Amino acid sequence: TQLLEQSPQFLSIQEGENLTVYCNSSSVFSSLQWYRQEPGEGPVLLVTVVTGGEVKKLKRLTFQFGDARKDSSLHITAAQPGDTGLYLCAGNDYKLSFGAGTTVTVRA
Amino acid sequence: NAGVTQTPKFQVLKTGQSMTLQCAQDMNHNSMYWYRQDPGMGLRLIYYSASEGTTDKGEVPNGYNVSRLNKREFSLRLESAAPSQTSVYFCAVMRGRQPQHFGDGTRLSIL
Numbered sequence: 001t002q003l004l005e006q007s008p009q010f011l012s013i014q015e016g017e018n019l020t021v022y023c024n025s026s027s028v029f030s031s032l033q034w035y036r037q038e039p040g041e042g043p044v045l046l047v048t049v050v051t052g053g054e055v056k057k058l059k060r061l062t063f064q065f066g067d068a069r070k071d072s073s074l075h076i077t078a079a080q081p082g083d084t085g086l087y088l089c090a091g092n093d094y095k096l097s098f099g100a101g102t103t104v105t106v107r108a
Numbered sequence: 109n110a111g112v113t114q115t116p117k118f119q120v121l122k123t124g125q126s127m128t129l130q131c132a133q134d135m136n137h138n139s140m141y142w143y144r145q146d147p148g149m150g151l152r153l154i155y156y157s158a159s160e161g162t163t164d165k166g167e168v169p170n171g172y173n174v175s176r177l178n179k180r181e182f183s184l185r186l187e188s189a190a191p192s193q194t195s196v197y198f199c200a201v202m203r204g205r206q207p208q209h210f211g212d213g214t215r216l217s218i219l
Contacts, residue, residue, distance in 0.1 A: 009148070
């Protein structure tokens with residue numbers, strides 16, 4: 001059973017469109033992290049959110065941590081083909097618990 | 109990925125063979141982790157080591173053993189490989205609550 005549920009599992013959009021990926025849990029985490037993973041490589045950390053209600057922006061990516069620190073979302077504005085990859089959320093309770101990931105494909 | 113090196117990158121084994129996956133870090137982090145990644149299941153923790161000399165089971169430890177040789181190295185051993193252990197294995201490091209840094213993975217196929 002996955003501690004963190006990510007949705008959708010797959011997402012395919014046209015370049016320039018927006019997208020949102022969700023990460024939900026019944027557990028409270030001290031922090032939550034988002035990673036992007038490209039084929040043949042390990043996950044690379046994008047952001048860590050710590051405070052309930054926190055919003056962080058990384059260029060065209062906006063990350064939000066729920067008020068209760070159980071859920072999070074990742075929003076990409078004007079997606080580009082370079083945004084293609086597997087997006088993983090992970091809840092931190094000393095050791096990370098990962099969601100199954102969302103595979104994002106941005107078509108040129 | 110700079111700082112975390114996994115060897116080998118690819119390996120094919122026959123059922124019943126043994127194998128040790130190596131992980132070395134030059135980031136001076138205390139905690140080291142072994143994950144496996146399977147399609148549709150994300151990363152699942154196999155074993156971790158919070159510090160040199162200590163190891164603990166994660167979510168899916170059965171069929172695996174680990175050794176924290178020193179602060180830099182953390183190895184994962186399959187004593188008798190089974191097809192269900194076909195996966196991509198990632199080593200990661202973390203210092204306290206600092207984010208984890210991952211190696212590039214070992215792709216293991218067991219026939």
